[in-house]
Amino acid sequence: MAAPGVQLIPSPEEIMQILKRTGAFREGHFVYPNGKHTAHYFQMPLAFRYYDTARVLAVALSRKFRVDRDIASQLPKVSVISPSSGGIPVAFGVRDALSAEQIYWAEQEGGKRMFRQYVNQGDIAPCIIVDDIIRSGHAIEETVELVRGLGAPIIGCGAIVHFTSAPNHIDDVPIKSLVEFDEKFYNSAEECLDCKAGAPEEHVRF
Numbered sequence: 001m002a003a004p005g006v007q008l009i010p011s012p013e014e015i016m017q018i019l020k021r022t023g024a025f026r027e028g029h030f031v032y033p034n035g036k037h038t039a040h041y042f043q044m045p046l047a048f049r050y051y052d053t054a055r056v057l058a059v060a061l062s063r064k065f066r067v068d069r070d071i072a073s074q075l076p077k078v079s080v081i082s083p084s085s086g087g088i089p090v091a092f093g094v095r096d097a098l099s100a101e102q103i104y105w106a107e108q109e110g111g112k113r114m115f116r117q118y119v120n121q122g123d124i125a126p127c128i129i130v131d132d133i134i135r136s137g138h139a140i141e142e143t144v145e146l147v148r149g150l151g152a153p154i155i156g157c158g159a160i161v162h163f164t165s166a167p168n169h170i171d172d173v174p175i176k177s178l179v180e181f182d183e184k185f186y187n188s189a190e191e192c193l194d195c196k197a198g199a200p201e202e203h204v205r206f
């Protein structure tokens with residue numbers, strides 16, 4: 001039994017069970033648009049379409065930020081930012097749990113990641129960047145550049161799932177996650193064990 005007042009964060013195994021149950025984590029033989037093959041695929045919005053599940057995941061991630069003294073001391077004057085549409089429900093859930101003041105997100109416009117026009121005209125608060133999943137870290141890195149362009153300090157960063165091959169820090173800010181996933185990618189069909197075994201391929205969009 002936990003001591004009263006201690007807020008438990010579900011274990012990585014419990015998080016993975018939620019992701020499996022909702023179809024957000026899939027096992028098979030997948031081919032990414034860049035030609036890489038893997039035996040696993042995360043489609044995180046499938047977990048976030050169920051409100052209760054979305055809440056459990058976002059609240060759990062928020063607790064990782066809440067225990068960080070630098071972050072806790074700056075609340076509520078904090079912005080929670082998503083690099084893309086997939087992170088928007090995470091951002092809303094984390095904001096709610098932390099009572100942070102602002103949420104905004106980047107979108108792809110003409111192949112470029114951007115914030116909405118005039119975002120820079122509001123109060124610029126210290127930022128926590130959250131996403132549903134960090135695979136390569138490119139989306140986070142592009143968002144870091146955008147946030148720096150606004151002149152906002154980054155005080156936190158995290159995702160529900162973080163691939164161990166992605167960066168684990170932004171400058172000196174550690175990337176927090178509920179699951180560290182060690183994904184194995186095969187660069188081509190020739191290297192892929194599932195291809196060798198003749199397993200049917202599923203092509204995934206991103």
Ligand SMILES: [Zn+2]
Binds near residue numbers: 188189193194195196
């Ligand atoms: Zn393959």
